[in-house]
Amino acid sequence: MKIKILDSKISNINSVKNMIEWIGYEAQVVEDLKKIDCNDRIIIPGIGNFGSAMKYLKEKGLADQIKEVALIKKNPILGICLGMQIFMNESEESPGEKGLELIDGDVKKFEINDQNFKVPHVGWNTFKGHKNHTIFNKLDYDRHRYYFVHSYFVKCKDSSNILASTDYGIKFTSIINKENIFGFQFHPEKSLKYGAKLLKNFCEFEV
Amino acid sequence: MKRIIPILLIKDRLLYKTINFKNATYIGDPFIALKIFNEKEVDELIVLDINNQNKEPDFEFLNDLASEAFMPLSYGGGISNIDYAEKIFRIGFEKVVLNTANYSNFDLLSLISGRFGSQAVICAIDYKISLFKKRSCVFMNSSKSINKNIIQFINEAVEAGAGEILLQCVNFEGTMEKMDISFIKTIVDKVNVPVIGTGGSPSHKYIKEFFDSTNASALAAGSIFVYHGPLKGVLINYPSYDLKEELIP
Secondary structure, three states: OOEEEEOOOOOOHHHHHHHHHHOOOOEEEEOOOOOOOOOOEEEEOOOOOHHHHHHHHHHOOHHHHHHHHHHHHOOOEEEEOHHHHOOOOEEOOOOOOEOOOOOOEEEEEOOOOOOOOOOOEEEEEOOEEOOOOHHHOOOOOOOOOEEEEEOEEEEEOOHHHEEEEEEEOEEEEEEEEEOOEEEEOOEHHHOHHHHHHHHHHHHOOOO | OOEEEEEEEEEOOEEEEEEOOEEEEEEEOHHHHHHHHHHOOOOOEEEEEOOOOOOOOOHHHHHHHHOOOOOOEEEEOOOOOHHHHHHHHHHOOOEEEEOHHHOOOOHHHHHHHHHHOHHHEEEEEEEEEOOOOOEEEEEOOOOEEOOOOHHHHHHHHHHHOOOEEEEEEOOOOOOOOOOOHHHHHHHHHHOOOOEEEEOOOOOHHHHHHHHHHOOOOEEEEOHHHHEEOOOOEEOOOOOOHHHHHHHOO
């Protein structure tokens, strides 16, 4: 089993690779998803702009490859931050640019008129799980916390795709899941042992 | 959530601690410090290369450092163009710290903020207090100063795209006596972005006083996280989870 990290040229893949190796898995940075074994896991990190990310993925044929891996081959696949947002239908960040449509719903901008909740949402926060799932195995719910940096958040149409939510002035979805497809709004690779635990659970997830 | 941030001062790939930006004392191996800070679950780390004003950042070293750091990281020292900043981000740092670059204008700050977002840019404001209690901004390891109202200067930095202000008084830095807390408070109340106060904190216990008396978003410190006891023996440390709950409102 390998953890394949898609280099979409828009993101900071190093940190993800470092943490995967730290928790004891073999990480490989790949530029496309043409050669994927059935037990490989895929991670799509992402920071930047929804529209330019989608344009890049479509130009390089990566959008179709991601869909094939996620929907037909059904490898476990994880999008982080923007990498999660592109799984949705579209985003207020880039109207008119279609997302990967792996999970039904859209990406909205935070509109909070409260000095205590500045946008972007930057810093440590936590989440509440909406249901039991192996991704939450052995989490330290008393102390766990995760590092967030974002101005947009996902809004699922089907609430069964919401695995966890976070409070920041409003309640927003911070983990999505549909079968083999996962998305984290926060950065597990920067979230100390708590992020490491979640990534480990993802690596061990079996469809 | 308020943050407590260790600052690691680096010189020739080793960890040092200064007093008033001078008298760099060797502390130890930054990689060992980093491992300990991972285990202690620090909120984030700021790495500053104090010997790197006019050189390109030591990317190889920073890459090695980032590969063992599983918390948010900031780097300052020798970021003189946007390509350096981009390299720093790709290596795995979330933010760059700019000080010397802001001496003549905020062009670089504005450029980096425009491309990578304001959350990726910390503007470090170093200032000195004169004998006549006048405070002025200093640059290049406190070797140059400008005669401008500090609040005005900070507001210009924020206008240009600074996402955070790291506010440090040279007179207090490394002294472990007290912080310039009333001034920090004045700045926090007048500035619209998160302010990280630093310079002079004497102990972990003092962190509570700091957060009780200012609305700063974070406290950063060096000495209290690398020294222990009155004889200042080297011991990398950080408040435990339970202690943090008491220190942070």
